[in-house]
Amino acid sequence: NAGVTQTPKFQVLKTGQSMTLQCAQDMNHEYMSWYRQDPGMGLRLIHYSVGAGITDQGEVPNGYNVSRSTTEDFPLRLLSAAPSQTSVYFCASSQGVGSYEQYFGPGTRLTVT
Amino acid sequence: RKEVEQDPGPFNVPEGATVAFNCTYSNSASQSFFWYRQDCRKEPKLLMSVYSSGNEDGRFTAQLNRASQYISLLIRDSKLSDSATYLCVVNNFNKFYFGSGTKLNVKP
Numbered sequence: 001n002a003g004v005t006q007t008p009k010f011q012v013l014k015t016g017q018s019m020t021l022q023c024a025q026d027m028n029h030e031y032m033s034w035y036r037q038d039p040g041m042g043l044r045l046i047h048y049s050v051g052a053g054i055t056d057q058g059e060v061p062n063g064y065n066v067s068r069s070t071t072e073d074f075p076l077r078l079l080s081a082a083p084s085q086t087s088v089y090f091c092a093s094s095q096g097v098g099s100y101e102q103y104f105g106p107g108t109r110l111t112v113t
Numbered sequence: 114r115k116e117v118e119q120d121p122g123p124f125n126v127p128e129g130a131t132v133a134f135n136c137t138y139s140n141s142a143s144q145s146f147f148w149y150r151q152d153c154r155k156e157p158k159l160l161m162s163v164y165s166s167g168n169e170d171g172r173f174t175a176q177l178n179r180a181s182q183y184i185s186l187l188i189r190d191s192k193l194s195d196s197a198t199y200l201c202v203v204n205n206f207n208k209f210y211f212g213s214g215t216k217l218n219v220k221p
Contacts, residue, residue: 035211040213042214043157043200050207058208090157097204101162102159104158
């Protein structure tokens with residue numbers, strides 16, 4: 001199993017550009033989520049999905065969209081990039097919520113200039 | 114108020130020392146609790162889940178006090194390889210909240 005994969009690993013955007021961060025998992029996990037990690041702030045939940053076709057907002061959803069058309073994929077779209085979105089983005093998946101372990105992808109380092 | 118609060122450290126300890134990390138959470142309805150470990154510039158990985166009865170995994174012991182909304186992690190006989198950031202994580206109704214992490218440096 002590849003686990004959770006994310007692409008790209010690094011990205012530089014100009015203010016106002018849009019892009020999609022890709023996330024895929026091959027463990028047939030129902031729950032998937034996106035986080036951003038800024039220095040000194042820990043991980044903050046952006047959006048999550050409890051199954052295909054179902055998404056919901058986390059703590060910091062503004063400026064981001066998600067969709068979940070399949071169990072395997074959970075892309076994160078930045079609508080109009082801003083310097084405040086410079087961060088490391090992690091995708092995670094788990095069998096469910098509750099006591100299940102979350103498996104994280106390696107992260108995408110995004111810089112917006 | 115943050116959902117999860119942790120002392121950021123760093124904790125600088127010699128090999129063989131015992132070190133304890135604490136974490137508090139604000140929502141009394143929180144359902145599940147975890148400690149994750151994150152190495153520099155890497156993704157977080159589960160260290161252990163935390164149960165009300167307390168649980169132990171080798172040198173690591175985790176405790177949960179629901180009345181005080183407090184979670185702890187004890188590391189005994191610290192190894193150089195324990196150097197990392199330890200993240201306290203709480204689950205509320207489909208959402209996971211992370212503390213900002215406590216950095217541990219184990220010195221020879």
